[in-house]
Amino acid sequence: MTSWLAQWLPQDFDGFAWPWLLLALPVPWLLRRLLPPVADASAAALKVPFGKRLDGIAGRAGPARARGVGLLAWLAWGLLCIAAARPQLLGPMLQPPQAGRDLMLAVDLSGSMGEEDMQLGSDVVDRLTAAKAVLADFLDRRAGDRVGLIVFGQRAFVLAPLTLDRDTVRQQLQDSMVGLAGRETAIGDAIALATKRLRALPSGQRVLVLLTDGVNTAGALEPQKAAELARDEGVRIHTIAFGGYGAGLNVFGVPLRMPGGDDMTDEAGLKRIADITGGRAFRARDTDELVGIYAEIDRLEPVERPGQSVRPRIERYAWPLGASLALGLLAAAWPRRRLA
Structure with a gap:
């Protein structure tokens, strides 16, 4: 899973600090499959031929819009899991202070x-x-x-x-x-x-x-x-x-x-x-x-022995975390838009 994701990340990508958290990606799908459905309390007690038009006037999303919201929610969840796994990039090459004798x-x-x-x-x-x-x-x-x-x-x-x-x-x-x-x-x-x-x-x-x-x-x-x-x-x-x-x-x-x-x-x-x-x-x-x-x-006996060059790891979880937050807010706001 991590190797597949690495193809879409920068070349200096150094992996995830906690890659096991990526196992949480299918958790919402598993919960939806395994748990019993919740009764829809908002279901209409009386069905009429013009029900869809009333739903539009009331601001409810249609099937296409519901699919769009679901896709945003899935993307937000995936980015949240990636952020939790702590992606890290390799920083520029550094040489620590010289070591002595x-x-x-x-x-x-x-x-x-x-x-x-x-x-x-x-x-x-x-x-x-x-x-x-x-x-x-x-x-x-x-x-x-x-x-x-x-x-x-x-x-x-x-x-x-x-x-x-x-x-x-x-x-x-x-x-x-x-x-x-x-x-x-x-x-x-x-x-x-x-x-x-x-x-x-x-x-x-x-x-x-x-x-x-x-x-x-x-x-x-x-x-x-x-x-x-x-x-x-x-x-x-x-x-x-x-x-x-x-x-x-x-x-x-x-x-x-x-x-x-x-x-x-x-x-x-x-x-x-x-x-x-x-x-x-x-x-x-x-x-x-x-x-x-x-x-x-x-x-x-001069102090001249150079230290070993290293590339520090830089945390980049803030990027997917911010994107996940933005997608979550967009998904929450989407159903409030009325149908034309």
Whole structure:
């Protein structure tokens, strides 16, 4: 039935939302056939030869006019059933907003992240507070990305799975604190956990940004082995070695470089992780450098994957519904016209 009707509809006709309602088309005919006839209370008690002329004077329709009214009523009912079935047309081709990458953030919460050697505005703050401020700004620029958050210390935990709700990720980051996952640093376990979360996603979209200020001192998996596993799963890792020169090494507000001051950060190990997975390794000794690094990651991991083109369905039940109403009104008005 729907295929027959489709021949009389526009080429962009996409079908009916509720085609089963078209089964109601023969309902009036079935009722007329199955139900007993109603006695005509208006039938004449006395038949006279000039009865038809009296009917015309009284405004009653003749047989031809009754057939015309019945045809209008049938057309109105058919259009009403078509409207109830909700015909739909395909709209013009649209391309939704571009989708982004799946990006996992891994943030170090070990004890050394509590070192107060970072400048944020006019205040001296600890490393974690500075990292939170920069990451919050980074999240604001990742519209269209699905972002997840892993924190690690002695162990690694997922605080937020991959989600488009960046506000939730930001809030989870703000609520984290130094030592939440232990005082040591399990870089290998953090990489392994991120790889496990990203492995089910399409290749080319699996990215991990790992921020730490120390060396691997805990965990069941060595960072280099974890990086090899990530490479095999198509996960690209950008590493950030973060940290200043340690607390108490400022003279009149000027940080002093001390011998061995950078030894607590395993820059060489983090660079090996990035090189193995095809990522980039960065070093940030202050907040300004960290801001520049995340801006560079924005350029390395752009939001450029286009969404799939779609054609929306447009409801067109109003057309047959309006035509049905017009035919119904015409059928109701027709019998009132007098015969000449």
